[in-house]
Amino acid sequence: xxxxxxxxxxxxxxxxxxxxxxxxxxxxxxxxxxxxxxxxxxxxxxxxxxxxxxxxxxxxxxxxxxxxxxxxxxxxxxxxxxxxxxxxxxxxxxxxxxxxxxxxxxxxxxxxxxxxxxxxxxxxxxxxxxxxxxxxxxxxxxx
Numbered sequence: 001x002x003x004x005x006x007x008x009x010x011x012x013x014x015x016x017x018x019x020x021x022x023x024x025x026x027x028x029x030x031x032x033x034x035x036x037x038x039x040x041x042x043x044x045x046x047x048x049x050x051x052x053x054x055x056x057x058x059x060x061x062x063x064x065x066x067x068x069x070x071x072x073x074x075x076x077x078x079x080x081x082x083x084x085x086x087x088x089x090x091x092x093x094x095x096x097x098x099x100x101x102x103x104x105x106x107x108x109x110x111x112x113x114x115x116x117x118x119x120x121x122x123x124x125x126x127x128x129x130x131x132x133x134x135x136x137x138x139x140x141x142x143x
Contacts (some may be wrong), residue, residue, distance in 0.1 A: 001084070001109045001125050003027075003043045003071045003139045006038045012120050014048045015088040015113045021057035025049045026068065027084040031107060039127060041109045043085035047071045060099055084109030086124075091116055094124040096134055104128040109137065 014023045029044040048069070053062040063085070072082050085108070087100075093110040104110050106128050114122045126134035 001041045001043065001127075001137055002142055003111075004046040005141050005143060007043055007046045008141050010046050010048070011086050011108065011111065014135060015115055015120060016118065018051065018088070019115065019118055020090065021051055021086045022059070022061045023048070024051050024061035024063050025085065026063070026071045026082050027086060027109060027111065028071065028078075028080050029083045030080060033085055039107050040080070041107075041127075043083060043135070044080055045075075046086070052124075058090055060097075075121060083107075084111065086111040088112070089114045094122040095110045096126050100126075101128075101134065110134070111139070 009098050014025060025046055027043045027046060027051040030042045032040045032042060035097050049063045051061045052064045055061050060136050075081055089112055092114060094114040095108060100110060108128045109125050111125045113120055125139045127137040128134055
């Protein structure tokens, strides 16, 4: 995944601002697929969303369906697509939970930022495989 530095900073700011709850948002950009079928998601824009999970926002998130559709529609109008999502983990590692795995579709990048004591400590990204499950992908922060 490639992510502009300012967009990375926006994600960090969102995570801290939404404490003590998990933040969540969508990653908009382009999917680049090489000749072997490997996917590299190029993020152009981030869309911070509201965590609408009814109960347990400290350990989970939910993006409203209508908010997802609005972001997807705007992305398409710009010739882009939703390439993934991001969310925070509070006082736990930046590894996908069972709920995270269920949320993502094939080719979806899931960026997770973990905060300990209110401070960002670890950021990882996980790409959903066609066959299910995730593998960790490199995050390249670009100018």
